Amino acid sequence: MKLKIYLSILLLTFFLYSSKLHTLFAQENSKGAFFTNKYPNLFVDLLHKSELEVKAKIDNAFQQLFYGDDKNQRVYYPVENDMAYIEDILHNDVRTEGMSYGMMIAVQLNKKEEFDRLWKWAKTFMQHKSGQRKDYFAWHCKTNGEIIDSNSASDGEEWFVTALLLASARWGDGEGIFNYKSEALKILNAMLTKIDSSDSRKVVTNMFNKKVKQVVFVPAGEADDFTDPSYHVPHFYELWAIYDNKNRDFWCDVAKVSRDFLKKAVHPETGLAPDYSKFDGTPFNPWGGGNNNFQYDAWRVAMNIATDYLWFAKDKWAVEQSNRLLNFFYSKGIKEYPDLYTLDGKPLSNNRSTGLISMNAVAALASTNDNRKEFVEELWNLPVPEGQGRYYDGMLYLLALLQVSGNFQIYIPDDLKKNICK
Template sequence: MDSTDKTVPARKYTNVFTWYGYSEQVIQTRAAEIWDAIFTGPYKIYTEVPPDMAYIEDVGNADVRTEGMSYGMMLAVQYDRHDVFDKLWRWVMKYMYMPTGRHAHYFAWSVSPEGVKNADGPAPDGEEYFAMALFFASRRWDEGEGLYAYADHARDILRHCVHNGDTLPGLPMWERGNYLIKFIPEADFTDPSYHLPHFYTLFAEYADTQDRGFWQQAAAASRAYLVQAINPETGLNPEYSTYTGEPYLASPDHHFFFSDAYRTSLNVALDAEWWGSTPVLQDRLEKLQQFFSPDGPGNLGTVYAVDGEAQNQTVRHPAAVLATVAAASLAVPASDTSLYFVDMFWHRALETGSGRYYSNLLYAFSFLALSGRYRMF
């Protein structure tokens, strides 16, 4: 990645690894190794297919998800791999885009590797990542035409996310009354890890002029919501929650700190890096690291309720838990605890088993964040 990139605004990004003695050379080597592990190595999750397309596979579930495709596009922007970005985007538009039906202009959240849709509905985390990756692509590589008019496609995605059910047919992805993202368009609950105020702050600059006030409100609402959703004593958050932050009990097993929930600390830390920390959320990240520290009650391999009560379950994605807890070090004061997790993460290999799709993508984003390589364009 080129240190002279036209990042916005002009700034120097925090490289936590250098705080703790890692050289820029070894950090750059590790960054390249992570790309190779995901995209080219023997345990890769990236596959190229004719004609000049590619997909990211959830190898544990044998499907292709908007989550993974949008993550892959974001990684391609951050690593300056225009070729990979376009191959993924072509696959998305050919096989995931829904031009008609009740979810027209959204993307089917699960599709087979052969391109057969497994679902006729979207998952909003995919749409918001697609939009941000496309805006960044437009600014990093400039606009093309048609499929490669990246910013036009990003604005179209966000237009439908906000206005479906209003000025456009369908259902919106944000709850209009509170500016919070839904779990799915039909839902009346949310997922804390879907809340990306650092993206919404940029949407307020890049989206349709008429919607920029909406995105400013959405950023503020999500930051306030996250204060409620993350437990003030443990730093844990549920996988799904009500709009007021309580664990969503109507969906069995999704009210624990599990799976989706791991992403939240990474998102909060990146928001703090890009736009400045919220003191209460910084405290939540410190509590999370204290909970899992050697002196704390938590174990990275165990599933917990948000109040810290251990469940009789083990985590499915151990590298993801460690990576995202370590990512919190980007937004907390340097300490023995933050050093412990950064060092532990540095020495943790990527996963090679059936759960490597989710774990290794979060590993990659956490590494980019901690090394100052997760940038705005």
């Protein structure tokens, strides 16, 4: 009898202890990498590749896209002794999108020389020095630095700011334009200190609509009356709130609003997002270019939702959405699906695109589907993009390699972590 009682007590103790451990484990895993500093490597976890194999793949992609053959491989071109640009090869121009992506890739790979070269080129040729556009960037330039379009595409500024803040934490701040934190805060300040809104194309406005608390497509004229779902990066806004004391509450609100917006913007069955939408998530096609469909910008929504969940895990809807999106593409054939669609899933192209395949692999970071392994495998098997289309495909491919391998990380001083949005 005593033995039975003793065994019962032991079993009960073990059960309670196991339950406690399970609860603690679940709580730990419900937090994002900001809190746990854990970044899964899906190439290792799902494909059973070695860490050395993964490193070699990333190194090879960086080497080819940054230092490969001038005509067919590289997109990064050094100029003078201390500058460089990322070229859109197909259009023979330079865009804030590519420059900011290049800087983000450089800080994540600890490539300070490349980062500083890109930043100096952007600062010298793209950033406005005076007037109503001061501290904004011209989104479109020639390779000699001449401005093609003085307007700003908001995603460029978003990625510039975040890359600069991560550089500040990883390498420390230097002097002048290499005081990364100071430069980032200047851009953040500019985003919110122009005119609230205007219907005149000649009037530069805030990059974030203060009333709806969302990023605008272009901060000028009628283009500030709508947004681009791929510009919604709540994980970036969370980091901005940590640094920007004056506007912390605003950036925290923007992060929450963006997460809620994305739920409205994606199709409830396919998970596809439009290129452009109104602030209520309604697809929008302002100039007749099919931007109410799932096109090139929209590929990136999958990356942003999954990375936001990986970093902060504030909304489990990201898991549901990533599952839905991957199931849609899986239903179209994992090795066959084209790159453009109506939101309800009708194909608009027969082309396969490395950029889309790459972004779908990033969605696997938030997905719980069994098929996520196959999307990761598709990324692993892709060659490094070459030829005329290597700019956009190549940038998304390299970003995806970093994210899926656990090498797209937050760098922030420990003493600032307390400023995180509640």
